[in-house]
Amino acid sequence: MSRASAVPITIRQVAKAYGTVAALDCIDLDVRSGEFLTLLGPSGSGKTTLLMVLAGFIRPDQGSLRFGDQEVIRLAPHKRDIGMVFQNYALFPHLDVAANVAYPLKLRGVSAADCARRVTQALQTVKLEGLGTRRVHELSGGQRQRVALARAIVFEPRILLMDEPLSALDKQLRESMQIELRHLHDQLGMTTVYVTHDQREALTMSDRVAVIAGGRLMQVDTPRMLYDRPGNRFVAEFIGESSFLEVTASGGAWCWNGRPLQLSTEPSGSMDPQPAQGARACLMLRPERLRIAQAGQGSPAPGTNALPARVGDVIYQGDTFLVQALLDDGTRVSARAIAGAAALARAPARNETVELHFDAGEAVLLPEEGPR
Amino acid sequence: MLLGLSGPALALVLVTMVLPIAWLFGLSFLADDGSLSLVRYRRMIEQPSYARIFGATFKVSLLTTALCVVLGYPLAYVLSQLPRRAANLCLIAVMLPFWTSLLVRTYAWLVLLQRRGLVNTWGMELGLWDEPLALVHNLSGTLIGMVHIMLPFLVLPVLNSMRSIDMDCMKAAANLGASPTRAFWSVFFPMSLPGLFAGSLLVFVICLGFYVTPAVLGGGKIVMVSNQIANDIELFFNWGAASSLGVVLLVSTMALLWLASRLTRLEQLLGASR
Numbered sequence: 134m135s136r137a138s139a140v141p142i143t144i145r146q147v148a149k150a151y152g153t154v155a156a157l158d159c160i161d162l163d164v165r166s167g168e169f170l171t172l173l174g175p176s177g178s179g180k181t182t183l184l185m186v187l188a189g190f191i192r193p194d195q196g197s198l199r200f201g202d203q204e205v206i207r208l209a210p211h212k213r214d215i216g217m218v219f220q221n222y223a224l225f226p227h228l229d230v231a232a233n234v235a236y237p238l239k240l241r242g243v244s245a246a247d248c249a250r251r252v253t254q255a256l257q258t259v260k261l262e263g264l265g266t267r268r269v270h271e272l273s274g275g276q277r278q279r280v281a282l283a284r285a286i287v288f289e290p291r292i293l294l295m296d297e298p299l300s301a302l303d304k305q306l307r308e309s310m311q312i313e314l315r316h317l318h319d320q321l322g323m324t325t326v327y328v329t330h331d332q333r334e335a336l337t338m339s340d341r342v343a344v345i346a347g348g349r350l351m352q353v354d355t356p357r358m359l360y361d362r363p364g365n366r367f368v369a370e371f372i373g374e375s376s377f378l379e380v381t382a383s384g385g386a387w388c389w390n391g392r393p394l395q396l397s398t399e400p401s402g403s404m405d406p407q408p409a410q411g412a413r414a415c416l417m418l419r420p421e422r423l424r425i426a427q428a429g430q431g432s433p434a435p436g437t438n439a440l441p442a443r444v445g446d447v448i449y450q451g452d453t454f455l456v457q458a459l460l461d462d463g464t465r466v467s468a469r470a471i472a473g474a475a476a477l478a479r480a481p482a483r484n485e486t487v488e489l490h491f492d493a494g495e496a497v498l499l500p501e502e503g504p505r
Numbered sequence: 506m507l508l509g510l511s512g513p514a515l516a517l518v519l520v521t522m523v524l525p526i527a528w529l530f531g532l533s534f535l536a537d538d539g540s541l542s543l544v545r546y547r548r549m550i551e552q553p554s555y556a557r558i559f560g561a562t563f564k565v566s567l568l569t570t571a572l573c574v575v576l577g578y579p580l581a582y583v584l585s586q587l588p589r590r591a592a593n594l595c596l597i598a599v600m601l602p603f604w605t606s607l608l609v610r611t612y613a614w615l616v617l618l619q620r621r622g623l624v625n626t627w628g629m630e631l632g633l634w635d636e637p638l639a640l641v642h643n644l645s646g647t648l649i650g651m652v653h654i655m656l657p658f659l660v661l662p663v664l665n666s667m668r669s670i671d672m673d674c675m676k677a678a679a680n681l682g683a684s685p686t687r688a689f690w691s692v693f694f695p696m697s698l699p700g701l702f703a704g705s706l707l708v709f710v711i712c713l714g715f716y717v718t719p720a721v722l723g724g725g726k727i728v729m730v731s732n733q734i735a736n737d738i739e740l741f742f743n744w745g746a747a748s749s750l751g752v753v754l755l756v757s758t759m760a761l762l763w764l765a766s767r768l769t770r771l772e773q774l775l776g777a778s779r
Contacts, residue, residue: 188676210680227698236678240682240687382552
């Protein structure tokens with residue numbers, strides 16, 4: 134398997150409507166050669182539809198799709214020479230494991246000797262050596278998943294598609310498989326498009342994530358950028374946890390509840406750091422970026438903002454504890470801290486008045502109403 | 506408690522089925538003079554006419570089964586690919602004859618296929634042939650009638666089997682490089698084989714014991730085991746001979762079904778709950 138065989142994918146203006154509902158709304162997307170890109174979105178967002186367009190099972194109403202230099206939008210699925218792993222694996226029950234994995238090779242006229250060698254190699258790659266003679270129904274869910282993977286990579290496709298392949302596995306197995314799949318991708322180097330609704334999975338495995346909702350791309354970025362610098366409210370809410378403050382511009386600075394806030398001077402996304410008087414926006418705060426401090430300790434350090442709040446519930450969650458608090462203007466915010474012994478000892482009590490501190494660079498300004 | 510509730514039903518089955526069959530079974534071991542003997546079974550092996558009868562029975566059953574498969578499999582395939590509502594409407598069309606009396610259907614075929622029947626009259630009037638075709642009172646007529654009656658027995662298990670095929674497997678086959686034809690023969694067809702096997706077996710087993718249709722449409726030229734049993738009883742009043750044939754038929758049918766159940770999960774294929 135050579136990295137040289139990976140190709141980029143170019144999607145231009147792809148649209149698909151079912152009746153009046155737009156499943157895909159003029160999507161433009163570039164997947165780089167050898168990249169691991171995840172399509173992330175809630176149910177019905179269009180991510181699986183887009184994957185099916187890539188595979189050739191759904192013909193879009195318009196648009197262009199290129200694998201490298203080849204225009205494939207009208208190419209039948211069996212001529213596209215790409216691999217796919219289905220959500221429920223779609224293994225052939227009438228063939229044993231080795232025959233399942235050998236299937237694409239037989240279709241390509243590979244000699245019996247070569248076939249056997251490559252099947253063994255593929256099974257070794259997915260850590261299933263020795264299970265070639267097992268029947269499909271004798272395998273566990275995790276093993277079936279690996280067979281499906283072996284079958285999809287054995288013929289060294291230029292592109293690999295995966296439709297929520299880990300969703301049927303239990304949590305422990307899913308998490309270890311995420312890392313394994315990532316290692317496999319690094320080893321084989323093919324362009325991979327992965328579909329999931331689990332944002333944690335997307336952040337763990339991907340080079341870049343394309344967040345999709347309502348048939349439209351919300352943001353395409355690296356996991357770090359999506360988490361730290363979401364471009365709109367949808368992405369901010371979908372990825373990780375967040376609290377939102379309503380802020381208004383006054384005197385050239387953003388203010389919450391009349392108090393000016395110290396925010397990062399870097400322009401964040403589409404937001405103007407020098408806003409017009411009366412402009413409105415929302416400020417996103419991640420729970421782990423809010424520090425809980427005692428009230429009445431004087432002004433905080435420069436570059437830090439302090440929000441007075443009354444504590445509601447304090448929820449212990451094993452590795453962390455969550456403090457839900459109410460601000461003066463009725464906004465609910467959550468702060469999260471590591472549940473070490475000292476931190477737990479200092480944890481606030483219900484109805485206690487505290488100050489929530491956050492640094493200038495850790496809040497993100499977003500347009501008031503993001504695209505939904 | 507359970508025995509008490511099922512008591513009446515058990516008694517009914519006992520009186521109407523088990524006892525008469527046991528009596529018939531016993532009859533086959535009695536010679537003409539009333540003594541216990543195996544003479545009837547020996548005669549079956551010795552006399553060539555019995556071999557001919559068994560041969561005819563198997564031949565007709567095999568041919569009917571083969572024709573049902575050839576006609577019924579494509580029909581089931583089309584039904585499995587149609588959207589549910591259209592498929593169910595078509596299924597009603599396949600099942601409708603099923604709910605009509607067997608005798609009525611058989612005689613209807615007689616009316617259609619006989620010398621001055623509908624088929625011959627229209628065929629000659631349209632100039633397709635000059636002499637009336639001999640479509641009844643022979644093997645052809647028998648087969649036409651039997652295939653018509655047996656078709657639902659094949660279509661239903663095959664359709665069941667086809668509907669339970671995961672269509673993602675077909676998508677996977679296409680994605681891996683199989684053309685639609687290749688995908689059908691290498692994935693869909695093998696996965697539908699259990700249903701085809703069950704349906705064929707069902708048709709074959711029912712054909713073995715079939716009476717009315719070969720009797721009416723065969724015109725006496727087709728003598729299957731069932732016809733011989735009828736002759737033994739109606740013409741020769743030979744209950745012993747009739748029952749011995751009946752026993753052979755019953756035992757061979759049960760043996761076939763047992764063999765099939767060892768090879769496949771037959772009950773599931775024929776529609777038992779999963």
